[in-house]
Structure formats: structure tokens, C-alpha cells
Amino acid sequence: xxxxxxxxxxxxxxxxxxxxxxxxxxxxxxxxxxxxxxxxxxxxxxxxxxxxxxxxxxxxxxxxxxxxxxxxxxxxxxxxxxxxxxxxxxxxxxxxxxxxxxxxxxxxxxxxxxxxxxxxxxxxxxxxxxxxxxxxxxxxxxxxxxxxxxxxx
Numbered sequence: 001x002x003x004x005x006x007x008x009x010x011x012x013x014x015x016x017x018x019x020x021x022x023x024x025x026x027x028x029x030x031x032x033x034x035x036x037x038x039x040x041x042x043x044x045x046x047x048x049x050x051x052x053x054x055x056x057x058x059x060x061x062x063x064x065x066x067x068x069x070x071x072x073x074x075x076x077x078x079x080x081x082x083x084x085x086x087x088x089x090x091x092x093x094x095x096x097x098x099x100x101x102x103x104x105x106x107x108x109x110x111x112x113x114x115x116x117x118x119x120x121x122x123x124x125x126x127x128x129x130x131x132x133x134x135x136x137x138x139x140x141x142x143x144x145x146x147x148x149x150x151x152x153x
Contacts, residue, residue, distance in 0.1 A: 019066070019094075026064040029057065029099065032135055032146035039101040039139045042068045047103075048141050052079045054102040056086055058095035059134070066095050076105055081118055083125050090131050098126065100136040109138055109145040111152070119147055 029035050038057060040048070047053070053073045058066040069089045072079045079102065090098050100122060102115075111119070119136045126133040135148040147153050 021066070023060055023062075023064050023066070026060075026066065029059060029063045029065060029134075032137060032144065032149050035099045035101070035135060035137050036139060036144040036146075038065065038068065039103075039137055039144075040141075043103060043139060045141060048139065049105050049107070051076060052103055052105055054079050054081045054100070056089065057099040057101065058090060058093045059097045059099065061096045063097070063134075066093050069093075078114070081122075083122055086122060087125060087129060087131065091129070095131070097132045097134050099134050101139055102136075103139040107140045107142060109140060109143060111136075111138060111145060111147070116152065119152070123153055 027034075027038065029038070035057060039055060042055065043053070051073060052075065054071045056069050056071060058069065060066055071085050071089070072081050074080060086098070086100075100119065115136075115138065119133075122136075123133045133153065135146055135153070137147075138145040
């Protein structure tokens with residue numbers, strides 16, 4: 001029988017967080033309308049009615065914005081969202097909660113069955129990771145739909 005030798009040395013992994021913003025000066029999200037305004041600014045009018053995208057707002061414990069991350073971009077009628085990418089960005093940023101957002105180029109404010117299904121999956125994953133999803137905003141150039149305001153979280 002052959003003996004297998006193993007090394008007694010283990011590589012060290014160091015976790016470091018280096019914020020590049022002064023969090024005290026960052027915008028605070030206090031309502032769905034405030035989240036909508038942030039999303040609308042980062043989308044830009046030239047893209048909001050063109051192709052569907054999915055973004056997240058990363059928040060600290062005081063609901064101050066650490067950043068906005070684009071998770072996916074699709075076509076004119078949909079985009080594919082990988083939950084692993086949503087929470088990879090959230091964990092890497094050391095945020096305490098997230099707000100989901102995607103646009104409907106059609107201007108339709110109502111969530112689709114797929115929107116509701118995805119929201120439910122992401123809310124459940126957030127609960128498991130102790131990283132709550134505070135809202136999911138459907139963004140159009142004319143207005144928004146808030147899952148939280150409508151009791152759909």
C-alpha cells in the first residue's frame with residue numbers, strides 16, 4: 001500500500017474591505033421613490049426604453065448607498081438574472097441590504113409572473129444569507145412599481 005504525503009502548510013486567505021467613498025456623505029434611501037430616482041439616474045433616458053437590464057442598489061446598515069451594480073442586460077423583452085451574481089456583488093461590497101431594480105422598455109409597470117418568481121427566489125436567498133432584499137423596483141421613464149409598497153415581498 002502506498003503512503004500519500006500531505007503538506008502541513010495551509011495558504012492564508014485575507015478578507016479586506018477598502019471603501020472608496022465617504023459613507024456619511026452617500027445618499028440615503030428612505031423610500032421606494034428615492035430608490036426609483038437613483039435607478040433612473042443610473043439608467044439614463046437613452047436606455048430605459050431600449051433594452052431590459054437588471055441592477056441592484058447596495059446599502060449599508062443606515063440605508064446609505066454604497067453603489068449600484070448592473071447584474072445583467074438582455075433584449076427588448078427580458079434579461080436573465082443569475083442570483084449568484086446578485087449576492088456575489090452584495091457580499092463583496094460588504095453591504096447590509098439590497099434593492100433590486102429592472103426596467104420595462106414597454107413602459108408597463110406591472111410585474112410579470114417571471115418578475116414575481118425571481119423576486120421570491122432572491123428574497124429567500126437574501127434571508128438565508130442575512131442580506132435582506134428591501135424592495136424590487138420596476139423602472140420606466142414615466143414611473144415605477146414597488147414590490148414592497150404593494151406588499152409583494
